[in-house]
Amino acid sequence: MKFYEFEAKQLLRKHGIPLVRGEVAETAKAAKKIAAEIDGPVILKAQVIAPGLTATSVREASDPAEAKAAAAELLEIDDGGRKPKGVLVEARPSGPTYSLSFTYDGTAKLPVIAGSDLAGKIDDIGDEHPNRIVRRHFSALFPFSDYIAKELVRSMGFGGGDLNRMTRIVSGLARLFLKYDLADLDITSLVKLDDGSFVLRDVEADLEIEARHRQRPMLDELGFAKDDLRQVREPTEFELEGARIDAEDPRGIISPIAEFDGNIGLVIGAGGGSLTLTDAVRKHGGRPANYAAIGGNPSVDKARRLTKLVLSKPGVDKVAVMSNVVSNTRADLVARGVIKAIVEMGYEPADKILIFRVPGAWEADAAKILKKYGIEYCDRTVSISEAARRAVEKAG
Amino acid sequence: MGMFIRVDVDNSIVAKTPGLAEKLVEVCPVKIFALGKKAGAVAVVEENVDECTLCDLCMQACPQGIRVIKLYE
Numbered sequence: 001m002k003f004y005e006f007e008a009k010q011l012l013r014k015h016g017i018p019l020v021r022g023e024v025a026e027t028a029k030a031a032k033k034i035a036a037e038i039d040g041p042v043i044l045k046a047q048v049i050a051p052g053l054t055a056t057s058v059r060e061a062s063d064p065a066e067a068k069a070a071a072a073e074l075l076e077i078d079d080g081g082r083k084p085k086g087v088l089v090e091a092r093p094s095g096p097t098y099s100l101s102f103t104y105d106g107t108a109k110l111p112v113i114a115g116s117d118l119a120g121k122i123d124d125i126g127d128e129h130p131n132r133i134v135r136r137h138f139s140a141l142f143p144f145s146d147y148i149a150k151e152l153v154r155s156m157g158f159g160g161g162d163l164n165r166m167t168r169i170v171s172g173l174a175r176l177f178l179k180y181d182l183a184d185l186d187i188t189s190l191v192k193l194d195d196g197s198f199v200l201r202d203v204e205a206d207l208e209i210e211a212r213h214r215q216r217p218m219l220d221e222l223g224f225a226k227d228d229l230r231q232v233r234e235p236t237e238f239e240l241e242g243a244r245i246d247a248e249d250p251r252g253i254i255s256p257i258a259e260f261d262g263n264i265g266l267v268i269g270a271g272g273g274s275l276t277l278t279d280a281v282r283k284h285g286g287r288p289a290n291y292a293a294i295g296g297n298p299s300v301d302k303a304r305r306l307t308k309l310v311l312s313k314p315g316v317d318k319v320a321v322m323s324n325v326v327s328n329t330r331a332d333l334v335a336r337g338v339i340k341a342i343v344e345m346g347y348e349p350a351d352k353i354l355i356f357r358v359p360g361a362w363e364a365d366a367a368k369i370l371k372k373y374g375i376e377y378c379d380r381t382v383s384i385s386e387a388a389r390r391a392v393e394k395a396g
Numbered sequence: 397m398g399m400f401i402r403v404d405v406d407n408s409i410v411a412k413t414p415g416l417a418e419k420l421v422e423v424c425p426v427k428i429f430a431l432g433k434k435a436g437a438v439a440v441v442e443e444n445v446d447e448c449t450l451c452d453l454c455m456q457a458c459p460q461g462i463r464v465i466k467l468y469e
Contacts (some may be wrong), residue, residue, distance in 0.1 A: 299426075300447050336400045336446055343399065365450075365466070369400060373466045 022090030080233030112155025168216030252298025273324025304336025409461030
């Protein structure tokens, strides 16, 4: 769940992390006032979430009048069907600039800090200048040690007073990263000022979405609405109906659900399997009509309603029911729900199901149910990639 | 009628044991049973029958009076 930059900075400021001077403005007039208070060149950043807006959402202004005009334009940007959540107006100090990034290393299964003596996104720097990045892993279980930060900062080339000042910043950020269950915290520019101090200029932060309940007090403090999942665009009717189906029955989950413009309906799931399956369908040339992770042992009715929703989407003629190996979701209950939906819609299940691959709990019963309706059951001997290939081939 | 499951109830047996109807309503995790109109009897809630998880708790509570049948076997 992406934070607007002003929210991320609000959180950092609260914990004593030094930031450039600035405020968020909701109107062009307010932007002018903030720019006048800063009394110097400013940068204006539209507070947006939708991807691909980086180039159009930032403007520089040399005086308050220019800031007002720029803010008026920025406030009209289309942020995936929404207006920007204001414009962040900030001073633009110059000086040697660095970058830091906190994230999880999936291979090491540990949080990691990366630092560079270049400004920008660490991933981009890594592509072009891999030798200009240093990394240190740390523990998500034990309290963060300043020693790790000091090691990283030293290997970035800092010494003396700079070493101590930067160590304090890196340690503070690492502790915030852990405390608030952030998935990513990127400081894409951190500037050393003339007086020797450091300030964070550009910040991006993402909260691990599964932590949103645990982090409710922090989110409340920042003004996040309870249903605000920070999607990159406004939800479609299809997605809203999917969310309703999920909310109305506590048994299992069918979340998250997203609508695409393809023709292959997907009822997919199992701990990351749904992402893999969607990618596999695409890899084999298929066009998914939706993403709908089903799991946590959904009721027959939930599987039924989801299948009906997917099959009633315009342009969708068939559905692929696939998952990774599941121990906590009963394959037979999913089979009942999917078949029941198709029969209730007046179709033959064998004509509508491209593939049924839900290996795991109660799969023997699932196989019997499917056999009765003339559908082949694929067990775990059929790989995810092969199941996706068969579905794409059958969809035509 | 369920598409996948059928639940047969012999209320003449259920009614013989005081409290058994209430017990059947209580044990079913997916609310397949409701109290019947006659005292001591249970009714089957047809719209919930396909939700049956085959847990057998109802048959354990009343082995002689309840049968759960998989229609796909």
